[in-house]
Amino acid sequence: MTAIELKLGDITKFNGDAIVNAANESLMGGGGVDGAIHYAAGPELNNECARLNGCRTGEAKITAAYRLPAKYIIHTVGPVWHAQPSDAKKLKSCYVNSLRLAIQNDCKTVAFPSISTGAYGYPVSAAARIAITTIQNYPSNLIATIICYDRKTFQAYQAILNR
Numbered sequence: 001m002t003a004i005e006l007k008l009g010d011i012t013k014f015n016g017d018a019i020v021n022a023a024n025e026s027l028m029g030g031g032g033v034d035g036a037i038h039y040a041a042g043p044e045l046n047n048e049c050a051r052l053n054g055c056r057t058g059e060a061k062i063t064a065a066y067r068l069p070a071k072y073i074i075h076t077v078g079p080v081w082h083a084q085p086s087d088a089k090k091l092k093s094c095y096v097n098s099l100r101l102a103i104q105n106d107c108k109t110v111a112f113p114s115i116s117t118g119a120y121g122y123p124v125s126a127a128a129r130i131a132i133t134t135i136q137n138y139p140s141n142l143i144a145t146i147i148c149y150d151r152k153t154f155q156a157y158q159a160i161l162n163r
């Protein structure tokens with residue numbers, strides 16, 4: 001079991017061990033939460049990301065967090081929604097691989113955004129169910145905070161958490 005907290009806010013402000021970035025396969029920055037994280041972390045983040053050779057969908061890589069209050073950024077690449085069973089499998093691996101990296105790096109607290117539900121088009125309720133069940137079923141002493149940026153997303157996650 002991993003403990004989950006749900007918050008409404010900006011993940012770049014998270015003052016814990018690690019934040020997860022919903023990146024793209026290039027790891028060179030993009031829009032949405034990825035853009036906000038790269039902007040807030042500063043240009044040093046791009047220099048480190050440029051040495052990582054990208055990241056495949058469902059996998060995760062870790063960097064320093066530079067100007068952010070967190071210690072690390074775990075970059076994971078969510079699936080683009082194609083309405084196929086493989087989407088759910090890949091989204092689940094994003095959470096599993098990110099949690100594994102957090103533990104390997106001695107993190108106690110980690111924050112997740114709502115991976116894939118912005119530009120990548122994953123339906124929010126389905127993504128929320130995968131996020132919450134995957135995190136809750138993962139064996140760890142971590143505290144995972146899911147940070148939603150808008151009220152609608154927050155409510156979708158809250159509905160699943162309160163089942």
Ligand code: ADP
Nearest residue numbers: 010011022032033036113116117118119120149
């Ligand atoms: P993806 O490409 O994986 O869909 P997006 O960044 O487009 O990623 O969207 C994922 C979620 O992150 C969306 O719910 C979006 O509103 C949210 N988001 C955007 N900026 C932030 C932020 N600063 N903190 C937390 N979540 C954010």
